Amino acid sequence: MSVTKRLSAILQAKANKALDKAENPTEMLDLSYEKQQENLQKVRRALADVTTAKKRLELQASQLQGQAQKLQDQAKQALAQGQEDLAREALTRRTGLADQLQSLGTQHEQVEAQQQQLENTSTRLQAQVDAFRTKKETLKASYTASQAQANIGEAVSGISESMADAGMTLDRAQDKIAQMQARAGAIDELINTGALPDALGGGGDDIQRQLDATSQAGQVDAELAALKAEVGPGAPAPGLPAGAEGTPGAGEPGAPPAGGTP
Amino acid sequence: MIVRILGEGTYDVPDADIPAVEQLDAALADALERGDEATFSGALADLVGLVRHTGKAVPPDDVRTSELAVPHPGSSLAEVRDLLAQGS
Numbered sequence: 001m002s003v004t005k006r007l008s009a010i011l012q013a014k015a016n017k018a019l020d021k022a023e024n025p026t027e028m029l030d031l032s033y034e035k036q037q038e039n040l041q042k043v044r045r046a047l048a049d050v051t052t053a054k055k056r057l058e059l060q061a062s063q064l065q066g067q068a069q070k071l072q073d074q075a076k077q078a079l080a081q082g083q084e085d086l087a088r089e090a091l092t093r094r095t096g097l098a099d100q101l102q103s104l105g106t107q108h109e110q111v112e113a114q115q116q117q118l119e120n121t122s123t124r125l126q127a128q129v130d131a132f133r134t135k136k137e138t139l140k141a142s143y144t145a146s147q148a149q150a151n152i153g154e155a156v157s158g159i160s161e162s163m164a165d166a167g168m169t170l171d172r173a174q175d176k177i178a179q180m181q182a183r184a185g186a187i188d189e190l191i192n193t194g195a196l197p198d199a200l201g202g203g204g205d206d207i208q209r210q211l212d213a214t215s216q217a218g219q220v221d222a223e224l225a226a227l228k229a230e231v232g233p234g235a236p237a238p239g240l241p242a243g244a245e246g247t248p249g250a251g252e253p254g255a256p257p258a259g260g261t262p
Numbered sequence: 263m264i265v266r267i268l269g270e271g272t273y274d275v276p277d278a279d280i281p282a283v284e285q286l287d288a289a290l291a292d293a294l295e296r297g298d299e300a301t302f303s304g305a306l307a308d309l310v311g312l313v314r315h316t317g318k319a320v321p322p323d324d325v326r327t328s329e330l331a332v333p334h335p336g337s338s339l340a341e342v343r344d345l346l347a348q349g350s
Contacts (some may be wrong), residue, residue: 002291003287003294003342004265004309004330005287005329006346007345007346007349008329010348011268012327013349127321127323128323131322154327158326161327168345169268169334172334172337
């Protein structure tokens with residue numbers, strides 16, 4: 001059966017339900033006006049949520065880009081150290097990041113579409129509320145006439161259909177926002193634990209640790225060599241003032257001269 | 263005929279264009295039934311395009327009721343299925 005007819009029927013049912021409580025046309029007008037204002041507030045709040053979600057996605061994308069750059073640098077550093085496996089690992093993780101970035105891009109597009117739709121709804125509702133405010137007073141003033149009653153019925157059913165639409169649009173936006181927030185939360189967690197590059201585990205920045213360990217070892221070697229050069233062969237035993245070198249019997253056990261191996 | 267695009271507003275579509283709307287509507291219903299996401303998305307985009315193109319946008323303060331309601335542009339098959347389930 002026709003999708004648009006079924007949807008229309010659902011919309012009308014929702015519209016009628018919204019005004020069930022009203023007991024007479026005047027009350028219906030007031031209730032309808034109240035509902036419109038409520039709706040407008042809700043749409044505005046949702047719009048603020050969407051904007052926040054969008055900003056969060058943008059922040060995450062920039063964090064991920066930073067991590068991707070870092071992995072690229074690490075791969076370079078690893079290659080310079082001759083650690084090809086480590087470089088490969090860094091690049092592999094960088095690929096994983098690229099996938100995440102792409103998915104963030106898709107979400108960003110979706111959130112922008114939501115934002116656009118809610119802005120559109122908000123503008124339309126505002127125009128309706130403004131127009132309805134004047135209309136309802138005119139209708140109320142003349143509502144004893146039977147024609148006016150018909151007019152009220154018409155105005156109210158039109159406006160309540162529009163409100164039902166806004167309600168459905170809001171529901172949809174809120175579902176999307178909730179999904180997006182859940183995903184954003186998961187990504188934040190990954191970024192915070194540093195586990196993002198390989199979602200399979202091995203959290204923390206172990207690549208950096210290995211690079212640091214290698215460069216630390218290199219630095220220790222260099223410092224050692226510098227010390228050796230400074231001290232020269234036949235280092236003094238510890239605990240003795242400089243210049244007292246060579247005193248026989250001063251070398252205590254367990255205190256060999258610095259630098260056992262070249 | 264007044265046609266509403268959910269989340270967007272209403273359009274006054276000339277009667278001459280209604281058969282084309284109905285045709286796309288049928289394609290939409292068929293894709294929905296078969297769970298054919300690609301055809302569904304295509305038909306929905308075409309339907310939205312047709313209504314926007316052939317219809318005249320009704321100003322927001324003109325609150326005539328509509329006879330047909332087109333799903334939110336860009337809706338997934340699952341979303342529309344959920345919406346329709348609200349009526350059953």
